[in-house]
Amino acid sequence: MADIKSGVNPLFLREEELRQGMELLFYAYRDFTDEADAMLVRYKLGRAHHRALYFVGRHPGISVSELLAILRITKQSLARVLNDLVRQGFITQTAGMSDRRRRHLELTPKGLDLERQITEKQRTRIARAYRQAGAEAVEGFRKVLLGIVNEHDRRLLQPPAAAERAGSTTLPTPKRP
Amino acid sequence: MADIKSGVNPLFLREEELRQGMELLFYAYRDFTDEADAMLVRYKLGRAHHRALYFVGRHPGISVSELLAILRITKQSLARVLNDLVRQGFITQTAGMSDRRRRHLELTPKGLDLERQITEKQRTRIARAYRQAGAEAVEGFRKVLLGIVNEHDRRLLQPPAAAERAGSTTLPTPKRP
DNA sequence: GCATATAAGTCAACATGGCTGACATAAAAT
């Protein structure tokens, strides 16, 4: 009882700490996505469109099934937004050379532009948070988030050095400007 | 050009760093919520129910409008899930003493139980990530996430010491066990 | 070369959880 009143009950502290982390994740994600959503309404697109756009931009030449694995949705759900984006000229699909069943997705210049616009404010927000928190905090941020991600994807997201060492079942990596 | 090839282009590094952060947030949130979702199907409840349940558990006696401010949804949307939870005996509503228009929400013992069960795996996951990353990393994780949250809520989420100093427009704080 | 497996696309129907708009009630505040 003395423990509880003096606030040194280690079980309580642990629980409180964990809950704070869970909430922080909720609040940060909420505010982070709100920002893109506001931009999306102008283009009459939804959050699902943004996600597809983002990851295609991030992994140029990604296949449909790889994209599905990232988004963790069904192909029927993806088809809906992907077809929109292709029809509106934001994304191109080209059959693979070695395996012609595969469709490799890429952003058109127009798509690249759109992606940049939508993500713009999000980048600024993260940048500000990074700047205010400092390099060391950013390192911790990454470490913890990475620990929350499932083991499989965690490997793929590891620092590039480690990923290259591994011979890579990896996705196409972002191209430098 | 030499900059780009040698990978020391500071603009590229910055962009890459920010995108990594954005993605990490996506992946972590995806895997974090998946876990609760799996549990929720057993009780025939949705993610929206869980969010309400969680925050009522976290802020016993919270009013409807306060809850709305956290969730950032319309009262019509909230009503749907809240009514379910009340009807099924997970949450009680009691009129405020000073202001009898207000409905103060609380978890019943049954609701508390449910909340614990659903959040169980999420807590374990965060705990594991914290343990692996270390105390310093956790500090950084919090700092950065807090920086992503909007200013208003950031204040409310600050370390309790600071919040108490502030005379508090704050929500009811969690009770210790 | 034929059988089977894989990658992708499509149609249809359904569930969840957001949204807007309109309106009602009770209690507080002016």
Add this chain to the structure above:
DNA sequence: ATTTTATGTCAGCCATGTTGACTTATATGC
């Protein structure tokens, strides 16, 4: 006494997730 606030409710719409069934083209294994 009037107005404002907190909450609740009805009705309908939309975005985005789901399952299930089926097609087409291509690759792969025997």
